[in-house]
Amino acid sequence: MERSSPEQLLREYGERARLVVYVAAAPGAGKTRRLLTDAHRLQLAGKRVAIGWIETKERPDLERLAEGFPRVPPRSVRVAESAYDEFDLDAALAAKPDVVILDELAHDNLGESRNAKRWQDALALREAGIGVIGAFNIAHLETVSATAESLLGHPVRAVIPISFLKSADDVIALDASPQLIRRRLADGKIVQPDDIARAQSGAFKETTLKMLRELLLRTIDDLTIPIVAAASVSSAIALVPAGIDARRFLERGAPVAAAFDLRLEIQPDEGVDTREIERAASELDADVLPAADLQRLDTGSLRAAMVALPNEKLASKIVNAPVERDIFIVDATQTYLERSVFTTPLSATLGDRMRVGYGKLTVFLGAAAGAGKTYAMLDRGAQLRADGIDVVIGLVETHKRPETEAMIGDLPIVPRKTITADGITYAEMDREAILARKPRVVLVDELAHTNAPGSLAPKRFMDVLAFLRAGIDVVTTLNVQHLEALSDVVYRLTGTIVRETLPDGILPLADEVILIDVSPETLRERLRAGKIYPRERIETALSNFFRTENLASLRELAVREALRARTRERISAPFGRLLLSVVARPEDAILIRKASRLAARLEVDFAIAHVAEPRDSVDAACLAEFERIARSINAGWRDDRAPDAAKRLIEIAREVPETVVAVGGTHRAPRWPARNAFARRLLDANAKELIVLARPKPNAPNADDEDA
DSSP states (O other), X not given: OOOOOHHHHHHHTTOSOOEEEEEESSTTSSHHHHHHHHHHHHXXXXXXXXXXXXXOTTOHHHHHHHTTOOBOOOEEEEETTEEEEEOOHHHXXXXXXXXXXXXXXXXXXXXXXXXXXXXXXXXXXXXXTOEEEEEEEGGGBTTTHHHHHHHHTSOOOSOBOHHHHHXXXXXXXXXXXXXHHHHHHHTTSSSOGGGHHHHHTTTTOHHHHHHHHHHHHHHHHHHTOOOOOGGGSSEEEEEEOTTSOHHHHHHHHHHHHHHTTOEEEEEEBTTOOHHHHHHHHHHHTOEEOOXXXXXXXXXXXXXXXXXXXXXSHHHHHHHTSOOOSEEEEEOTTOOOOEEEOOOOTTHHHHHHTTSTTOOOEEEEEESSTTSSHHHHHHHHHHHHHHTTOOEEEEEOOOTTOHHHHHHHTTOOBOOOEEEEETTEEEEEOOHHHHHXXXXXXXXXXXXXXXXXXXSSSXXXXXXXXXXXXXXXXXXXXXXXXXXXXXXXHHHHHHSBOOXXXXXXXXXXXXXXXXXXXXXXXXXXXXXXXXSSSOHHHHHHHHTTTTOHHHHHHHHHHHHHHHHHHHHOOOEEESOSEEEEEOOSSTTHHHHHHHHHHHHHHHTOEEEEEEEEOTTXXXXXXXXXXXXXHHHHTTOEEEEEEXXXXXXXXXXXXXXXXXXXXXXXXXXXXXXXXXXXXXXXXXXXXXOSSEEEEOOOOTTOOOBOOOOO
């Protein structure tokens, strides 16, 4: 069982002043609303909360939220002939509340103040033992401001250093779609009516908002690197020795890393000219590490879930040792790069949605149960209803959380229908009733849910597709671990097998994918407070799925999936077909699933080959099951016999141009007189490129999914 340190326990129980910072892409993302909502939650938890500075812009809904909170009296500052109100740090320190709400952290303080910047006031409050919840827009961050200026067309004068974010206890992305922000702008909720048209064609152009949103998520991604075991991190490392075409090598390695949902880091050898590497890194959105002596590098200690390296002597050595991470051995002389548009099993539906009258899909995506997805979905529904839109709840799971139940308010609910199967009665969403009611928008919780036996569709996402086809907009929720293509990634990161999944193509299908970001510490606090699971499940969850490193890894994965869903960029595949070599044993079914998803992400053909040597014993039942799996996923299948399996596999691969072989790695280094590992034998048989997949360790934990 994981045991928290005393300091961590104090932090989780809220006994230490904390600085929580929300970062948004642009005005209108809901910063003030989120700050006031948090203030109410803290107040219900017994905290004394004071408003230090917020801007309600006289909106009635925000004014109502702000009622009941004491305010730190502002200080008056005179500039020329005008007087302005400013946050009064000294008054806040004298009042000694538990927490201060402090918006617009990038603000430059006017007049004589203890600090020049409001973010410095936030640090001073925390130093004095007063917690702070604050917010600002990403354009004001020093690492983003130059790019933001070119997007916005005007200077960004108030800048916050990245060191401030790194010093915060929690940094949380406050995500909102460009379409939603533009709707709020048009409704007069961001600027004065006379300024709306100018804002729509300027700083609030959809392309500008999309870029700012991407900058926000990439910043959060950089700040949330989890501290976990080397094989569990979400990064890949490319080792670049001297004497190869570095750009070509990196262009081949980057797509495979991306297909595995890994951020690419580049490790150049000492003496390598890094100028070309840095240019390639910029284009590939990769990070360049300080140069190192690759000949002396301890590859076993690399903090990476995948290693890409050229087909040289070092590659042969690595694959002949125990393989604990995926390995891509690259032929840097190859020039093949096939560019294509990313597609999914739902691509036909995606094309169908171009028709007029098809409903729009909004997905609130989170890292784990308790992130606040259902709350956000209900909040969106309430806002739409307030705007006069016909909204109904198709299905909501509050898990008896009072705050979530309160959010239902006066939203109409379509009653569930009961289904009895095998003596068990289920309460499921009534698809027919919703279609007959035909609201403008339906709220549907837990998209990955498996319906009861006898339902019209086996999975809830299929019901959602039916609503979309009927012209009904859908707002739904999803945890990142339920995406089918991420099963192996989630298992690698958390050791948990998620049994309830849905096609990852659901995210590219969505019109909006909104990240509901929350820190691991906050999730663990909510769990301890009984806001996620019943009391009897809390300690088990804390020591298993809800370990800090698991939640940090899932959070990083959620950020990257949100980015992937909205960019949908053209990808390049370094080969045209992936040929997986399997052994007739049940555990290789995991390799089939992993390799097939890699091929799907790269949009390349996939085939499976079993080549046995005369001395091999073959499990006929296992082989028949592999052949059945191959047919079910439309993969090629080959069963062969040969005196040298490695040479025969290379012959099979060369029957189709641009084929790369994948094989499972070894758990043990070979000892004389045993033969070399099969991956090493493939290289000796003149494999130009090779993917070596890490096998799960024997007796790996088979944990149940902890999602609620």
